Amino acid sequence: MNVETILLILESILLVVTIILLLYSIKEGKERRSLLLEVGKATKILTRQEYFLTVKDSMMDAEKEITGFITGRPPSQDDEKRIKDIAHNIEILTSRGVKVKYLMPKFHDRIQIGYLYKKAGAEIRYSPCAIANNIRYIIIDERITVIGIPECVGEKEATRKGYRIPAEGLASILKDHFYSCWDQSTVFEDYVREIVKQTGASPKMLEKELHIEKKEIEKIVSI
Numbered sequence: 155m156n157v158e159t160i161l162l163i164l165e166s167i168l169l170v171v172t173i174i175l176l177l178y179s180i181k182e183g184k185e186r187r188s189l190l191l192e193v194g195k196a197t198k199i200l201t202r203q204e205y206f207l208t209v210k211d212s213m214m215d216a217e218k219e220i221t222g223f224i225t226g227r228p229p230s231q232d233d234e235k236r237i238k239d240i241a242h243n244i245e246i247l248t249s250r251g252v253k254v255k256y257l258m259p260k261f262h263d264r265i266q267i268g269y270l271y272k273k274a275g276a277e278i279r280y281s282p283c284a285i286a287n288n289i290r291y292i293i294i295d296e297r298i299t300v301i302g303i304p305e306c307v308g309e310k311e312a313t314r315k316g317y318r319i320p321a322e323g324l325a326s327i328l329k330d331h332f333y334s335c336w337d338q339s340t341v342f343e344d345y346v347r348e349i350v351k352q353t354g355a356s357p358k359m360l361e362k363e364l365h366i367e368k369k370e371i372e373k374i375v376s377i
Contacts, residue, residue, distance in 0.1 A: 205316030226258035248275030
């Protein structure tokens with residue numbers, strides 16, 4: 155066996171070993187990516203939970219008024235309990251005489267949350283102001299502000315994390331913005347009537363879409 159043959163065999167062996175190492179590397183890369191995605195998902199859930207806990211805890215510090223610009227997006231299965239907890243807090247606060255006011259974007263699918271919060275005692279209006287597409291906030295007694303930030307811009311994007319900021323100056327600025335939108339916004343009942351008129355659908359047909367009982371829709375329309 156001459157030298158050229160030996161070198162050819164060695165090259166072939168090295169090529170096979172390189173291919174095997176490459177395949178292992180690709181597999182390891184995929185597994186590493188999957189792990190990072192799972193960690194990312196877990197982190198997102200934790201920070202979202204933190205946001206809702208911050209909102210709930212801050213609400214209970216209110217003595218006079220809570221004003222908020224929120225998305226009002228339909229709750230996912232994970233969010234249903236959180237929404238119920240916030241509605242429960244609204245009931246407690248309004249029974250103490252605290253005024254709770256929420257603004258939401260003017261989209262049909264935001265009626266569900268508006269209805270739940272209104273039923274709990276909050277004042278609800280729907281606004282064409284665009285700030286809810288990239289920032290959401292609640293103001294407690296013009297002392298504390300809780301700001302929610304989505305992962306990316308878009309009116310349907312979920313809030314990713316909450317920040318509690320005890321700054322009266324910021325609260326005052328955002329409250330001025332809130333009322334500038336509030337004054338030109340549509341009250342809950344008027345918006346429901348507007349939807350019924352636009353769609354031409356009967357209360358029975360809208361019951362499932364709006365997540366409001368048929369008798370409640372009929373009551374609102376008849377006013």
